[in-house]
Amino acid sequence: MIQAQSDPFVWQPEIDVNYQLNPDWNFNMGISYRSQVDFELRRFDGEISSSHIQWDAKANYRTGFRSHIGMTSMYRINQIADRQAENEFRLSEAYALDISFGKFSLGNRLQADQRFRFSTTLFRFRYQLSLDFPLSGERLDPGEFYTIFSTESLLTTASVIRPLWDQRFTGALGYELNKQWKLQLNFEFRAEGYNRGLIQRYFLYTRVIYAIPTG
Template identity: 25%
Template sequence: MRTFLFSIFLFINLFSFGQNPTSIFGFFPEAQLSYKTANEFKISTKIESQQGIINTSPDMNPHYNYYHNQTDFQGFIGKSINPFVSVTIGYQYRIDPQSNNSNRSIQQISFVQPLTGIKLGHRIRTDQTFAAEENPEFRGRYRLSAEIPLSGQSLDPTEFYCILSDEGIISHQNDDTGFENRFVLGVGKLLTKHQKVQVAIDYRTDKFSAQSIRHRTWIKFGWFASFSAKK
């Protein structure tokens, strides 16, 4: 745990408060509840909220107070094609105090690649965002993720594990094309067979075509629960 806290400190200093003029830092709680039906459909609901405490950019005075950045409400329904591949569609409603609230449609396909001592995941996702007085935004995304048990070759209840992921996002809106990268590093604990908690650093970079790259560092706290119907 001390190593993880040191990593948080290092990320904040290297990426959020370096020489780049646009930096955002805050907390990112999230919760997800999933249910798998007897015929292998998976229904999920999720809420996540970004709570900022630091915002510095060249076009505004530095902001060092709490502010609500955004809150997302999501719903998904997916189907397992086989034990390793699933397809999913979803919907998101975003509350955005700084802009217009938005609606988003989501489509994705996920692959699980079980390896010895590591669970490797691939996710390909597309989404379309619609908001009042704004042109639609279209995005394509690919995420590579890994879960690594910290005790032994497999994960059992009450044990800790490491989470690591990197996601590249290409977006298109108003004839402009952008790129964003999201890197996540953290630790989780499997509380029971059906519940787990995670704490992680979520470091995001975008606006690469602007005069300065925007850096956003979020400390994520997550609770996840999944249940299955009896067959």
């Protein structure tokens, strides 16, 4: 393993709004902002920089018992705080299958991304395996905590770069305030481009999730 020269730490607050149109269709809209701190293993240089702000919209359709297909569109503004990065428009297609045993839910998701930038288009293929469960009882009720563990493999290809393999590991702790509101804290470790020299990054996500009442 090649040790990374620096270890960026990323904080990303998010707000998500969910709407369940009917038993088959679910929609989600979200906004998030990302900032980054670069530090070396034994020294913090104190530099904090804005990374991007993004908006996304998702539509999911239930295709069978515990399975669904989804489509996501996203626009990311990378050109903030004098960063010389290109803005990006992204489309994603996904198929997900959940398997339940007791209070545990095992999730499988296959996803393809098309990342459109002015200079190039990147194609990314990903598979995520996750496990989530309530910390109290057999089901999640208001006023209770839940947790999620997941790992995801990603392959990025384009005509201008050699293929890149990434791996992500995530742990999350959530709290259901009521049927409409949830709070969630995610910690994620990313090993990026490990087939060409490792880059390590650490992410902290703070999420507020709101479900629009139906009926």
